[in-house]
Structure formats: structure tokens, C-alpha cells
Amino acid sequence: MAASMGQQWVLVEMVQAFYEAPTYHLILEGILILWIIRLLFSKTYKLQERSDLTPKEKEELIEEWQPEPLVPPVSKDHPALNYNVVSGPPSHKITVNGKECINFASFNFLGLLDNERVKNAAQASLSKYGVGTCGPRGFYGTFDVHLELEERLAKFMRTEEAIIYSYGFATIASAIPAYSKRGDIVFVDEAACFAIQKGLQASRSNIKFFKHNDMADLERLLKEQEIEDQKNPRKARVTRRFIVVEGLYVNTGDVCHLPELVKLKYKYKVRIFLEESLSFGVLGEHGRGVTEHFGIKMDDIDLISANMENSLASIGGFCCGRSFVIDHQRLSGQGYCFSASLPPLLAAAAIEALNIMEENPGIFHVLQQKCKKMHTALKGIPGLRVIGQSLSPALHLQLEESTGTRDSDMRLLKEIVDYCMNRGIALTQARYLDKEEKYLPLPSIRVVVTVEQTDLELDKAASLIREAAESVLN
Amino acid sequence: MKRGPENLGGQPRANGCSFSKHGAGGGLKNGYVRGSAGADTHSQIHRIVHNGGLYKRPFNEAFEETPMLVAVLTYVGYGVLTLFGYLRDFLRYWKIEKCHHATDREEQLDFVPLYQDFENFYTRNLYMRIRDSWNRPICSVPGARVDMMERVSHDYNWTFKYTGKVIKDVINMGSYNYLGYTQNTGPFSEAASKVLSQYGVGVCSTRQEMGNLDKHEELETLVARFLGVESAMAYGMGFATNSMNIPALVGKGCLILSDELNHASLVLGARLSGATIRIFKHNNMQSLEKLLKDAIVYGQPRTHRPWKKILIVVEGVYSMEGSIVRLPEVIALKKKYKSYLYLDEAHSIGALGPSGRGVVDYFGLNPEDVDVMMGTFTKSFGAAGGYIGGKKELIDYLRVHSHSAVYATSLSPPVVEQIIASIKCIMGEDGTTIGKQRIQQLSENTRYFRRRLKEMGFIIYGNEDSPIIPLMLYMPAKIGAFGREMLKRHIAVVVVGFPATPIIESRARFCLSAAHTKEILDIALKELDEVGDLLQIKYSRHRLVPLLDRPFDETTYEETED
């Protein structure tokens, strides 16, 4: 439904353009409209008519046309076709392809996935509400649990309002096009994750990429834009600008330079959208993310988005910020309006996970210690390079030297992964769609640190990876 | 435009024929006038016979035309509301009327405004008046009856306060609970509960990395078997199933032919794919055929290179119209023009067909004739998520290239278990006949409810077998009045207006469920009868003109290219 909504807003934009146009323009356009009406009524007007083809020729063309197959064939041993099979829960101890391993692959940073309290809360919700919601938020899909979760998230993040989505990916991908429209400008980091890229594409805005975490490059683009604006102030007055960054980049394990970004924000009057899927529940003394980490006021960030699929170990995502900003998504966030709401048991699990986070703020410190330890232990493995900062719970191991092609690099990394997997450490390569990514990251193994991993297990993993690298890369 | 009833099969007739005898509406729909398309009747009669033969069952779909007086009054209503809106905006500007809406931060007032003022005009002046009819919070299972949280507003719907009271046992005609599988007791929730204890709720990884659980594979095998296709893949959200998989199937140089009323997720997926999009009139096979023919004959714009492939995108049951796709004709066209078919069964899977296998089952067709069988688990199965089924090559390709498989967290295990349990029940594999009975019950409820509403004199849209029943309200003032009056009588209904519907076609929508008993339906019908008289919305003049008159303008040619 509401397929026509897009067109409706185009209409709105037209009306708005109408207000801003100079008078001679309007007169000219008025004459044009009269002309078009004349053409329409004169009945000689035919679109798309190419009468130089006889019906028979047309038939022949239709007969001859051969489409491509719907999908090209995929070879049976394509590396991405044959998934690992996890039997049982994907928790700290995990059974992959029949082998018991310690999990260094899932984003279960706080180990809440198989937490009994979380499970009990979900059970209670299940026995009250069942599983599905059978409707979008607008149409009897709003449960008291959703309202509670939104309130709790807003309070936890110390913002006015929060809004939840039923799918992590859809959160930022819906939020961006709710604000940024055709003609607006978005400055975005080259390393931005795929969900951000899709949100930007859906917005049809002007997109300017700056070099990863390079504030000078961002400022260069902002300055260029400023000069552009001075040439055309009328247009500049209605062109919204946004900076979209990640708190902790999932593709690189780097933390964004938030203090500098906030300075640039006020200097160039650009709004900041911050995607915190990896940093929420990880950075900061209370796990509030990168704002807390840097001591930045929440109000300085226009919109924060994160999913509840990593630290909170549930499903879905949320955006938070001032009501002025967030409330708009309740009518304009596509993934919010046009999709069934989050199953209540998943919302209940997220609430309980928040409770646990609030009751044990020490947990974030523990996680940090483990991240540092792992980072140090992985450094200096011959042939492998550690990518990411030491406070990131997701680190990337890249080949120090490429073998020449992406495929053969991937194959080498896969051998390392398999080596470890056979010896009880579950790892995974970071997966990307090679042809879809704007700036395709180099092949890597993504190592995830969680609070459940003991020092012993961290040591074991690190030395196993070293062993694997030595055996595979030599 | 006037949309007459159509009766295919028994008395074969095609859609879109224009033995054009324009009714009182005079070609008025959605506020603009279309030329009459009364051209070559001869070839159309030919088509009629031809198409009639495709249907194995009667296809009764009626769209009574909007009465002229109602249309005029509706426009007047919007006119008055708009004028008042401007007046109130003027008063707000001069601070005579209190301004309720939130504003940007002081520090950011010199930024380019986040919203265009015009965008909010509609929200501020029309939506706010009737906002209480949406987002009503509930606090129980969304079954046949539902408990709702009472809320009040002291500032004309700008904010709501919860009184703490619960409105008990409201009859639920709003949830998409077609087969009544949303339950908090019984085998389904017990199965889900067991899996929840074992697996927890999250997965914390994607299918391609470390989130491919044995449960997911079990589900996919079952879904493939249920649909009668070679292979299937499941995703965490129905919306994203469309928006993240269509781009994997088509791209630049491909053409998407999309029904004008397709769901937002299909539209988004089509846009993200980079393919050229052309829109055909809702369920209008003439319009579709013309687009297909033109596309192949003329090729791509400017270069006239042939299209790489053509994908027709349709839904099984349209959620605002209650219409059922003319699948036999679509399949015939798709075969004739060598294009591919993407069928979104969000509202039809489980809800249609003698064995609940959706619109393909309903028409007795072969699932292999549909290239991409998409659907969601949110509705009939009482869970969450979506699936795509089809040939093994298709699913293998998606396992490698689907955006969801690579970047999105996989389905929650207890949700998966709910789906497995409900599909098994529908298929009778749980050893009971509950599944069969529910399908039967839903179809009886649908026919009964539709018949009774029609007899009462309401204008009802859609197919006689569609469990989605739109009841036309037309005027903006009646949207809020109807929603409130029904809630007062303890019946929860969905009301929709612009922009979800054309501006004058505001409506209420009932979703029938197998969980509704005859007693519940009779209570609802009795109240509806009274409310219908009270609000004077029994517009029907029972002028079900036997001719089909859904002309489409030959020169209408919409195209989106990004």
C-alpha cells in the first residue's frame, strides 16, 4: 500500500518550489501549462508512437527477443554458498558443523544471548502475548511492551525519545531517507556500513564521501560546499546537510572522531547522524556508546541509531534523539510504518538486557580489558595485520601482503579460519557483496571479543591464530 | 473511474474492457479526468473469451463507483479542512493559537530547517485531528478479542495520556491474524517456548557468517515443501525481504513492471535495484500487456537496446483494495512475453486457497509458473519475517547475493519455531485437522461478512474471497468518527486515508480471521449496522453495473529511472 506516497511528496516538493520561484518564472510556466492543455485537447498529441513498425514486425521482434536468465548460475563450491551450520544456540560455546568451539564470531559482546534472566523475561512475554504482532505499529501492532522499551531506551541514552524498528538493518536504512531527500547533501565516511549505503541510495540525495576518519578531508568537502552555497544562496537555503558516521566502524574497528565532528557541525551548520550498532553497549562507562566515550552532549548529535542485535542480543533496532527529530519517523520511516512491529518477546528480552546493563556497569570495563588483551595478543603475527583500535570488540585480521587476487586472499584466510575451527575456535571472515559495496573493504577475518571469553580462551585463540597463520602462510 | 463487478469463468469477461459507457462519475477518479478509451472493441471481445478460459473458478471482484454527490462533498470537505488549516497556521504564526508541535533546538535555528513547512501542513492540520484512530496500544494477544490501553488527550491529540485502565475484550477486526495462529497457549507457543529455553532469542550474526542455525535450515526445507517449490530462503523481516532481494535479481538495463498499488517495500526494492520501473494500472491486464509489448518492441529508451530481462511484480491480495491478482492472466502474459514473475503473497499465503497455499493454490495453478514466490510470516503464521521460494538456482543465487544473507541478523529461533509449528498445522502434519478447519472457517467468515455488509448497503471493495474487506468512508471527517464510534462499541477497526489511499477514497478495513466466531461477527455486524446509519455511510446504490469499465489511457506512461 501507499505505493503512491513517494509521488505525493514529489508533489509537495513541487508546491514548495512554486513558492520560491521568481515571478517571471511563474508567468512563463503558466503559459507553458496553457500550451500543454491546448496540446492535450487538440487530440493530435500521441506519446511513444512509432508507426513505422507494422504489427507483423512487432510480432517478430517479440518472437525474437531472448531475455537473460533470471539469475546466472552459481557454482556449487562458491565460497559463500555453503554456510556453516550451527546446531543449538549460537552462544559462547557453539557447535559449528558438528564441532564444539568457543565462539569468536558472533557479536554477542555482553554474553546476553543465553542469559537466563533474558530468557525468562522473553518466556513471560511469550506466555502473555504469543509470538507475532500481526500488524504494523499504526494498526494495532503497538504493544505496551514497545512503549516501555522505547521509554527505557530513551532514558538509558538520556534523550527525549526513542523509536524501535523490527529489524536492525532497516533502522538506519529507513531513518536516513526520512530526513534527507532529493537535492539534500550527505557527507559520509568511505567506510560506512552497507545499511547506511542503502539508506543513502534510497534518499536520492547528493552523496559526498570523505576519506575514512579523515577530518581534514571532510572539512575540505564542507568548504567546497560553502563556496558552492555562496554562488547560489537561494538553493543553499533549502538544501539540508547531514554528516553520517558510525561510532565504531564495523568494517574497520575504528572509533569516529566525534569531538571534531561536533565542531565541524556547528561551524558549517550540518546535522550529524550517528550509527552506533557496534558501540552501543560497548563504549563509555555505562555503555551508552561513543558520545559517552568522548563526553559529548547527546543534544549535539541530531540522531543516534543502533541495532539491538549485538550487545542486547535481541532483534531489531532503535533511533533516539530529540522528539522534534525522532517523532517524524513515526509517519515517514518506511521500515517503521510499513512493516509489522517487533514481536513482544524480543522487546521484552531487550528490556531485560537493558536492566542487566544498568545493574552491572562494570561489565563494560571488563569488555574493554579483554579487547585490549586480544588486540595486543594478535599484534605481530607474521603475515597478518590487525585492523581496528584496541577498544573495539570486533577486530579485523588482514593479510599483510596480498597474493594478488581477492579470491586467493579469501582462500588463504579461509584456511586459517578452518584451521582454528578444527581446533575449537570458531571464527568467520567478514562477508561483503563485492559488487555492491561502494568502497569494498579488504578481505579479513573478523575476531569478536566478548565478556564470556576467559583469559585462557583469549590466549588460546590468539596462539591458535598465530599457529594457523604460520602453517598456512608459509 | 467506475469499476464494475466482473465475473469471469461462469460468464467470461476480461478486465479493463471499455465498452465505454461512462457513469455519472464521468471519468472522475483521484481527481483527474482520463480520456475515454473506447477504441477497438473487436479485439477485446476476442480477449475476453480467451481470458475467460484461463479461470477455473468464478472471479467476482467489485468496485462500486463513487457516487457523484459523495465525491463532491468529499472534495468540499478537504477544501474546508485545508482552509481551516491555513487559518490556524496563521493564528499559530501570530501566537493567537497555542503551538503544540516540537521545534528545533535554539542552537540550531540557523541551520537549514529539517522539514519543509509544507510537508507538515497535512500532519498538523488533518492527521492531528484524527490521530487517536491510529497507534492504539494493546496489551494482550492480538487474537479475536484484544485488550487495549485506554488513553486520553487533553490537547487535541498532540499528546496522549494513559489512564491506566484497560479496555477489555475489544473485538479485533484490525490484526492480520488470518488463521488465528497468534496464541499464547497451545502447541504453537509451547513449541516456541521450548526453543526459546534452548536457543535464547538472538543470533548476533548473519546467515553467511555465524548465524545459520539448524532451525533456519529446517524452516526453509519446510517452507519449500509447503509452497511446492524446489527451494526457499527465510529472512528476518517481510519488508526487507522485498527491499533487499529485488536488487539482487535485477539491475541496470532490466525493466520492472509494477502494479500501481504495490506495497512500499516492493517499490523501495525496485528503486534500489537501479532497474527502470514502469507502472501498470491496478490489476489491469490490458495495461500490463501494452507495457510488455512496448518494452520488447521499443527496447530501452534512447538506445533502443533490448532489455536484459523484464520482471513483473504483483501482490497476491492487495492490502488496501481487497482485490486478488488476476494470476492466470498474468502468468499467460508472462509466458507470452518471456518475462519473469515476482509474486508477493504477504496477505494471501495461508489466507487463500483450499489448502492455504496462497493465490497459486486458489486458482489451481502450478507454483513453477511463478518465478519468485515471496511472502511474509507476519500475517497468517502469527510470527515475523519473510521468505522467497523458487527454483534451486534462484535460491542458491540469493544465498550468495541477497543483501539480507550478508548484512542482516538472521531470524530469531523462537520465532522460527512458531512458523514451523503453524505451517505444520496448516499442512496437517501435526496429526490434526485444525489447519484445514481454520482455512475453511476463514473462507466462510469472509463470504458471510462481505455478504452481510453488502446487504446493509455499504460500499465494499474487492474480491468476494478476500479476507481483507475495505469499507468506503470517503469523507475525511468520517475517518475519525468511524474509528471512535466503533471503539466506543468495543470494536477495533483500521481506518485509512490519504496518503495510503487516493485522496477521496478514505476507508475502513476489516481483516477477518479464522479465530472470529459467528457470534463475534454478528455482534460486529449489528454495531456496524447502527454506526452505518448514524454516520450515514451506507452509500451503496447497488448499482453493480454488469459491464466492466476500467479504461486505461493509452498515453499514460509513467516511468521512473534513477
Ligand SMILES: Cc1ncc(COP(=O)(O)O)c(C=O)c1O
Ligand atoms: C498511520 C499509519 N500507520 C501505518 C501504516 C501502514 O500500513 P500497512 O499495514 O499497509 O503496512 C499506514 C499506512 O499508510 C498509516 O497511515
Ligand SMILES: Cc1ncc(COP(=O)(O)O)c(C=O)c1O
Ligand atoms: C504486500 C506486502 N509485502 C510486504 C509486507 C511487509 O511485511 P512485514 O510486515 O513482515 O515486514 C507487507 C506488510 O504490510 C505487505 O502488505
